[in-house]
Amino acid sequence: MNSIGISTERTAYLQGRARTKKLVLAWQIGILVLLALSWELLARFGLIDNFILSQPSRIGATFINMVQYDLINHVFVTVYETLVGFILGVITGTCLAVILWWSSFVAKVSEPYLVVLNSLPKIALGPVIIIIVGAGTEAIIFMALAISLIVTVLEMLNGFRHTDSEYIRMASTFGATKAQIFMKVVFPYNISTLFNSLKINIGLSLVGVIAGEFLVSKAGLGYLIVYGGQVFKMDLVMSSVMILAIVAALMYEGVVLMQRVAMRWYNH
Amino acid sequence: MDVLTVMNIEQKYQAENGEITAIKDISFAAEKGEFVSIVGPSGCGKSTLLSIISGVLKPTNGEVYVSGERVDGVSPHIGYMLQKDNLLDWRTIYKNVLLGLEIRNIKTQENRKRAEDLLKTYGLYEFRDKYPSQLSGGMRQRVALIRTLAISPDILLLDEAFSALDYQTRLNVTDDVFRILKQEQVTTVMVTHDIPESISMSDKTIILSDRPAVIKEILKIDFEMDNRTPLTCRNSPKFSKYFDHIWKELSRNE
Numbered sequence: 260m261n262s263i264g265i266s267t268e269r270t271a272y273l274q275g276r277a278r279t280k281k282l283v284l285a286w287q288i289g290i291l292v293l294l295a296l297s298w299e300l301l302a303r304f305g306l307i308d309n310f311i312l313s314q315p316s317r318i319g320a321t322f323i324n325m326v327q328y329d330l331i332n333h334v335f336v337t338v339y340e341t342l343v344g345f346i347l348g349v350i351t352g353t354c355l356a357v358i359l360w361w362s363s364f365v366a367k368v369s370e371p372y373l374v375v376l377n378s379l380p381k382i383a384l385g386p387v388i389i390i391i392v393g394a395g396t397e398a399i400i401f402m403a404l405a406i407s408l409i410v411t412v413l414e415m416l417n418g419f420r421h422t423d424s425e426y427i428r429m430a431s432t433f434g435a436t437k438a439q440i441f442m443k444v445v446f447p448y449n450i451s452t453l454f455n456s457l458k459i460n461i462g463l464s465l466v467g468v469i470a471g472e473f474l475v476s477k478a479g480l481g482y483l484i485v486y487g488g489q490v491f492k493m494d495l496v497m498s499s500v501m502i503l504a505i506v507a508a509l510m511y512e513g514v515v516l517m518q519r520v521a522m523r524w525y526n527h
Numbered sequence: 528m529d530v531l532t533v534m535n536i537e538q539k540y541q542a543e544n545g546e547i548t549a550i551k552d553i554s555f556a557a558e559k560g561e562f563v564s565i566v567g568p569s570g571c572g573k574s575t576l577l578s579i580i581s582g583v584l585k586p587t588n589g590e591v592y593v594s595g596e597r598v599d600g601v602s603p604h605i606g607y608m609l610q611k612d613n614l615l616d617w618r619t620i621y622k623n624v625l626l627g628l629e630i631r632n633i634k635t636q637e638n639r640k641r642a643e644d645l646l647k648t649y650g651l652y653e654f655r656d657k658y659p660s661q662l663s664g665g666m667r668q669r670v671a672l673i674r675t676l677a678i679s680p681d682i683l684l685l686d687e688a689f690s691a692l693d694y695q696t697r698l699n700v701t702d703d704v705f706r707i708l709k710q711e712q713v714t715t716v717m718v719t720h721d722i723p724e725s726i727s728m729s730d731k732t733i734i735l736s737d738r739p740a741v742i743k744e745i746l747k748i749d750f751e752m753d754n755r756t757p758l759t760c761r762n763s764p765k766f767s768k769y770f771d772h773i774w775k776e777l778s779r780n781e
Binding site: 280426433444447450 | 581583601603606607608609610611613617626627629630633643678699715
């Protein structure tokens with residue numbers, strides 16, 4: 260026993276946990292360094308073709324070069340398109356899910372359509388979208404929306420339907436209307452479903468935006484990747500992909516942060 | 528005058544493979560403050576009967592009157608308590624208690640005061656800002672009862688309301704609830720499959736038959752004592768007589 264009354268076993272347990280945590284982090288960073296280092300060395304000694312696969316030092320140099328040009332603008336364009344697509348997707352998707360939850364008739368009628376639309380690779384709609392809304396930012400946002408919408412609808416609807424039926428019964432014993440049941444029971448019950456769907460959606464919107472930017476764009480990370488590929492500047496492609504990875508991770512973390520705030524609010 | 532009158536209730540269910548008559552010819556009445564329990568074989572339609580009385584379910588035939596007023600749709604005079612407490616995890620105890628008032632759009636200053644008083648009287652006021660997950664099963668069930676009583680019902684329906692609790696808690700909660708109901712002078716109809724629970728709490732027990740359920744007997748329960756509580760009833764010599772009677776009645780046609 261030490262002075263503050265924590266048993267030695269407890270201290271050992273806590274130390275052990277802290278050590279494991281550090282060890283995991285060390286390995287995670289170690290693997291990254293090792294990969295970058297071997298990539299760099301293999302390219303230096305000519306074992307891999309750095310024209311095709313690039314190399315970390317060249318990616319770094321390109322990155323600095325890009326920052327001096329208009330990288331910020333490209334990142335901004337991609338993030339903007341993703342967020343707009345994401346927000347539209349979440350709002351429309353949730354509204355549609357509410358309608359389908361509300362009316363089992365509408366849900367039954369639309370089921371085969373949802374199944375088909377869900378399995379259809381939405382990228383195939385690219386040309387159609389471009390022709391209808393024009394070759395611009397709108398088409399890209401539409402693409403993001405098309406990819407994330409159906410998943411949101413299905414995910415939210417599934418959540419709504421799996422609300423504990425006893426809760427709903429309890430609310431009906433007080434004479435709750437359908438709107439009250441939704442607002443007071445079903446929606447709050449599904450806050451975590453909503454955030455799970457947001458997490459999936461932010462990634463899907465980004466897929467839609469990059470696919471859209473491949474098809475039509477004058478700016479954005481997708482544009483940089485396609486442009487780099489066309490002029491065989493693999494350094495540019497690789498740098499853009501790296502930046503994209505970071506942007507994607509940051510946006511995901513943003514959703515996680517929002518979830519934490521909301522969960523505290525709702526005490527889940 | 529009878530607060531609750533149930534007249535010739537019949538309920539049929541339509542299923543793909545045919546029609547099922549769940550209950551039929553059910554008639555009984557309850558006076559103010561009376562505690563009526565309904566026992567019967569499982570699946571005989573006891574819960575269906577409660578749903579009909581509360582107005583959640585519309586009967587195929589028959590009528591229910593509360594204080595002379597016909598029940599059509601969920602009645603504002605009736606509180607209904609289910610087997611599970613169904614407290615909403617994301618609401619504090621106080622907000623859970625206010626749920627019924629919110630749904631009925633009667634969250635007035637006065638009703639809020641009543642809810643607070645109920646919490647105070649039954650020892651839950653200090654837990655008002657806690658969340659359901661921080662309370663024990665027995666306390667949660669009491670909160671659920673207060674949520675139901677907050678809407679000032681004339682009649683309370685209990686649908687196996689204690690069967691989810693462990694035995695020890697159950698005896699205590701039944702005692703508490705009984706005391707609360709007698710104090711608030713609430714007429715109660717309780718459905719249960721637990722014969723001792725039915726005897727120890729009620730003034731009369733309605734025994735239902737197998738499906739299609741009809742009333743086999745309405746048994747008056749009288750322990751001839753003042754200030755009876757479920758626990759003292761369980762110790763009374765008359766308790767086992769009632770038990771044997773109901774037990775025989777229930778097993779007769781099986």
